[in-house]
Amino acid sequence: MAGRRAPARRPTRPPEGMAPVAYFARRFLFFIGTLWAAVTLNFLIPRLQPGDPAEAIVSRLAGQSESIDPAQLQAIRIMLGAPDGNLFEQYVQYLGAIVQGDFGVSYTYFPYSVTHMIGQALPWTVILVGVTQIISFIVGTLLGTWAAYRRNSRVDSVITLGSTFLGTLPFFWLALLLIYVFAITLRWFPERGGYGGGSSPGWSWIFISDAFQHSVLPAVALLITGPIGWIIGMRNNMVQSLGEDHARLAVARGLPRRRIALTYGARIAILPNVTGFAIALGSVLGGTVLVETVFNYPGMGRLLLESVSSRDYPLMQAIFLFTTVGVLVANFLADLLYGFLDPRVRKADTA
Amino acid sequence: MSTPAPAVPVPGTDTEALQASATELSRRSRLPGWFVILWRNRKCRAGLLLLGAFVLVALFAPLIAPYDPRGDAFPTSLGPTGGHWLGTTAQGEDVFSQLIVGARTSLIVGLAAGLLSTLIGLVIGLTAGYLQGWVDEVLSFLINLGLVVPALPLMVTLAAYAPVRGLWLIIAVISVTGWAYGARIKRSQIITLRTRDYITAARFAGDGTARIIAREIVPNMTSLIVVGFMGAALGAIGGEAGLAFLGLGDPQTVSWGTMLNQASLGGALLTGQWAWLIAPGLALSLLITSFTLINFGIDALSNPHLRED
């Protein structure tokens, strides 16, 4: 006998008589509250730690085998300027600046502003990671669907086992091998960077094709490891939903297998993945530290790693803020979207 | 109307089959139920065996490893030879010994961080989902916060700022950044479970909240919890390796991640020491694969329907 699920009861404590406006206002307040908390955390995390950006810069310049020139340290301290006031005043200033969209000047790229630096890195990350993320999701979902549809067949084994093995290869390692094989040995693709040394960034055809060639290997690395989660998740969910009575009845109704797989399996099985996907998309803004590092890709991940290691507070804070807001917004949208996709969802509970 | 079919034997001629399944039942019942359920799934069995092999290697690492993993008395940058199956590092350490000992680190990190973050997620998710009300509001807020604070960046930051980088720091960092998603999923799951009639029925049977959660709700979430645990463990193993690869790991520990990092720094590609570079990567992948394979059997734990095939 197939799984019977008790018809989900309405919550026992419904939000009595709450008007829709109030409901949205509440959700929005919740959103703002989380945003504020995240922003505050982003302010505090770097500041609560010991360390001096000037020292970090100088020691990076000097390298580990050279002694540090105190005069240089002094000059850099002056250049960066010490933050004014106590922590609270700094916090107020910080909030004020954020509201105005002013993130300050980057320490590592002085005198370029943080906004400028993020503007440089963001498109690369958004395009590379965003596109591969979406492709991973689509491919993963399709493969997972296929595997569940052909459960226990050879296709299922090939998909699940194959993707399991490939997908769990450590991804920086995979990246290295890809570079070695396809860039260094075969010389099919450039070995790193977002574009070649000779081309100048812009909307020219040459540049775009150059950038595309440079993005192939990192994209492949991301695509090999990306879909596994979606595949397994989708397959598991779908196996479950295909075992339910409504799917059994669909069989009895003589619906084509494909139709059953899609509307009675995949359509339901995809729901739990929506939030995960939204969060994944939201975190695209943070880039992928590892891939970008291995491929020297000029995206947010590498910028972040650099800002952290050289204690570039303004840059670090801004990147944190970006990723946080990205995930938060994605999360918020996913919640709203979920209500549309899953008619059963009890709106009060998705908060 | 057709005439009834000719006589057939008395019901129960397939006694042998019945007997067989009964003896099998008793033979198996000595093992814990969850294990039997997992063991039945072919892929899951392969995963369990693989994981078991890793665990054994990790447990007996000092016995298996031919040399001290940090002993650097050998010629440097050797390729695979009879004495050094996977060659030596640029410092003259035996790669094979490091690989064996590194299994320990990866397993410890995976299990500890997986457990820790699952536990945090479970406690917070379950409390929020079960109690609801303002507790839920507060905890949901925390969960959301944990969710939006970017994990890897935070991991990088914490690892970079912590004064001393021990293995436990890495574990703590990974757990602290990794619990939120699980908590969220568990919360929403428990919200759908807590209003089921059988939960109310358990209250009628006089069970307390703690018992209801532990005995009625959790079994229905086993696959979710275990999958969450494995996800966290995988994340931790990969995370440790990634941090180590970025140079943010604990250089004192021998782990596959530090091996990769050192292979990379030590110019394994340059000197053509493929074994040094490939071995830890493959080992890492196999370990993670074993987890994913086990995952195939997990569903049957909380969905008895899936136990039959």
Add this chain to the structure above:
Amino acid sequence: MALLEVENLSVTYTPRDLPANRAVHDVSFDIAEGEFVGLLGESGCGKSTLGNAVLRLLSAPARISGGRVTFDGVDLTTADEDELRTLRWTNLSTVFQSSMNSLNPVIRVQAQFADTFAAHKIPGDVTARATELLELVSLDRQVLRAYPHELSGGMKQRVALALALALRPKLVLLDEPTTGLDVVVQRSILTRLAELRRELGFAVLFISHDLGTVLEMADRVMVMYGGEIVENRSAAGMLHEPRHPYTRGLLGSYADPRLPDVQVTYIPGRPPDLSRPHRGCLFTPRCPHAEDACREIHPELLPEHGGLVRCLVAQEDRLPVVRLGAADAAATIGSHFPATGALTDPADTSDVAAEAVLTVDRVSKRYTSRRGLRTHSVDAVRDVSFTLHPGRVTALVGQSGSGKSTIARLITGVERPSSGEVRFDGDSGRTVRVDGLRGRALVDYRRHVQMVFQDPFSALNPTRTVAYALSRPLVNFAGLRGAAIRERSAELLESVGLAPAGQFLDKLPHQLSGGQRQRVVTARALAPDPRVLIADEPISMLDVSIRAEILELLGELVRNRRLAMLYITHDLLSARLLADEVLVLNQGVVVEHGPTREVIGAARDDYTRLLLDSIPNPFAPATRS
């Protein structure tokens, strides 16, 4: 050639952790075109399994272990998926026992119709056709735009029925399509079904426990026992001259509640354990006419008296003759079984001597829910008052959705009333306000007040065995420890007719049939030996014989242990048999309240009369077509 031919079909469950179970054994029957065939049988005897086997919808661990099913000349047991697919629904459709869950939760009703049409390449306007189909089952076209969760259980069942008829199939398999529906709705659906069948001419295989309905509607009735068909004859023949002792027993368990005197019997004993080998006739241990030969020889299903019967005694014509056609039929047939199993309606002991143990005082409940952006509220219960007394049973009847379960939840403290109060008079004469109880106090309260949940599919934890479910109240309230728990659990199972108990204790809910689950739920509620029992439809999925037996068990508890009971039901016969007084609820309001006999005998309220009129009466020749 018949439309459906089933030959020597056997189905075996081979679960991994339990002994294999021959749920269906060597079953053969035919259904001719346009024929309406009823399938009766004890709960758990394999009816649903047989149905699934015919549709080839069995899933592991069940498999067809022998025999053939031929539909319209096509061998279904060997047909490949494509062949099956074209056959399905255009020729052969079904409504599942769990039809409440058989609609896709994420697409609208309209889409489910559209799917069906598209799959079989039926051209034309989906909306128009679907609207027409919904009208067949008396549903508004608005329903098309709804998602399944927005419909009530009865509506979902009707949608499922409309779907089943969508392609004008030649055969419809209905597995308890109306369980859980109140008599009025049930009546209207079945009347519709009969009309449709006349119009469209499809054949029906109708699985049900509702003897009255089956006998009234079917052309021919088959009776299953222990995985076998034991009798197969025309409905009239079955009604007037049942030949198999089991059939006779079943009929003896049925009566028309509207009669002035109602008496039913049940068949003592337990069905055979199909995981064990048996010799001889499976019914022998319970059969009043069993002879030595019965213990040795397994009888064949052979023609006899114009039907088929699987009974040596009957075949050799040594059965006592009963030939009935009137209202007293059932009672007389039942008398063939020992009187131990007899149950008459309670004497009008209208002494309200005992103090009320539970008082419901002007209780109302309003639900507010949000659908999209709109909120709307339902007054599920309005201003209801009544009392429960030790040693008395109060029946609560009423339409589906009238608020019966809501009252049960309010009384047991699962939910709080929006207004009014519920009071309980505890041991020490202390009165507690139930609507204010929390934590420990609530647990204490439930030591005395237990509830049988309406939906046995959700009231049992799918991951917990029967033994665990039963052990909890025994540990918490009865204070049992160790082996005593299992012993007492087994006793409880036996008392609700699940025997041998050992076979059930280690089963998981999904390995039980609907009726078996329902009895586990009842056994659990009885475990703490409560003073008040709220039973929400405790017998809706049981066959009439077990119904009678459980009613007797409950009746005994009421009489001997001075149990106070609120008995919620759609089944007026059982209300009549068990209850001292009846409350009729309509849309949350009590419309009639009085001693059972009075309410049933001389109903004043229109709605109550409607309820009574809807009860099927197979014995009234007028209703037969």
Add this chain to the structure above:
Amino acid sequence: VTGCTGTESASGPGTDGRIAFLDYGDFGGGSNPQANYNPYLDATRLGATEYVFEQLIAYDSYGCQAKPWLATQWTWTDPQTLVWKLRDGVTWNDGKPFSAEDVTFTYDMLKQHKALDTKGIWRYLSAVEATDPKTVTMRFTQPGAAAFTLFGEIKIVPKHVWSTVGDPVTFTNAEKPVGTGPFTVKAFNPQQLTLGRNADYWQADKVKVDELRFHKADGGGQIDQLKLSRGEYDSNAMFVPDIKKAYVDRDPEHNKYWFPSGGSISVYLNLTKAPFNDTAFRKALVPAFNRQEIVDKAQLGYVKPASQTGLVVPGQAEWLPKDLPNQGVVGYDPARADADLTAAGYPKNGAGKRVGKDGKPIAFSFRVPGSWTDWVQAQRIIVANLNALGFTVRAETPTPEAYENDRAIGNYDALLGVHGGSCNMFRNFQEPLASDQSAPIGKKAVSNFVRWNDPRTDQLIATLRTATDEVAQKAAVADLTTVMTEQVPVIPLWYGAKWFQYRTAKATGWPNEQNPYAAPSDNLLIITHLQPAGNTK
């Protein structure tokens, strides 16, 4: 390489005995470099500034010799006055003539904007004046000899451009930077920086390279090492493991390297704690470390064991006292260390543990930054050496930040530190040893992290700062090296290396061990020495 589009074949020149282009390694500016040719923004400027701007003198920082550059001549008229004669015929690359105005403007700008004075030149200067268009006079607040080497590092910028700049601190100079140097910026994107030869350069005849191409690389990872080994760089400066096998052997004819020594890497003992405050104890430890093993194992044999004197030998050997055996490099001699320790009052107890004056076993921690793997490797050897002597030493590997912080505030027992290695003897000793560079425990010390506080050392350092004549300077340095060997404020173990790889396929004339005319970082000196390879292969 497929991905490289653009200028690959575009540059025409390269005939008539010149080199068409050379491929160099990284050009600074972080992982995502932005156009920045402000020569004073050390942290963020791009490598091109080295070739666009010039200084008054070019310092050969290997041999520690000043070469005339924009200035042809300089004289100390008194210990506090220095007069520069500027070179004739020098023009800015926009055609404007170079004059003393530019020099005074530059120095005055550094005075006004402390953030630009990364060498701290105005710690010594009091005024810079143009006495005539070709003469600049500098006045010092005190005898200024100690500051002399710094002049080699101050790039001179054109007044006519920089005087119009609002705030030179945030000036990126991104559009066609104007300088006097041998190259101009030809093209830039974050992946590649291309410099073109300045045909009007004042010694244009010496510059044989038409184009320099710098390629973005991040800290010399595997990929860069591979590219280097395949000969894709004509010159680079990065760490390469097993360089002989990985680089030289791939093309022994052309692939060369030279790793001259940099600063000393030494054991820093916290001198405020016992037993490290005991000179005899420290002195006994000098032979306790297996420097050769560290060099071989942790440093892949690329460097040399360091001299206890604090000087870099053999480069600075002429500053050493003549009678010093083995130039102050002490060999590994655990037996002697053991004997000396016991003699100093630190015997081993029954359990083989070395005990302090208080009779308790001596246990302490030894820290190195965790991410510096070669140091971690060295740490292992050091700890093993110490434990072999009966100490109980914990190896700790904090993050570089934590390490730096604890080092500065004196919150440590023992760690590895770097000092010295420059041509400025004053700095070499003042930074690690002068008491004014120290601070109480808990406060950040500038650079005297061991907290050496010795009046005689301070006095010698003061002498070094003021002495303009070489004899006095040498005497002071010799005395300071004696302080090092006798009082052992720190224990140098090995010299950091300056990585330098070069190929002779296109160009010859690179500095190397045989011809160490410049350190690898002396870009102007090198570029004016390069010659086309005899046969262009």
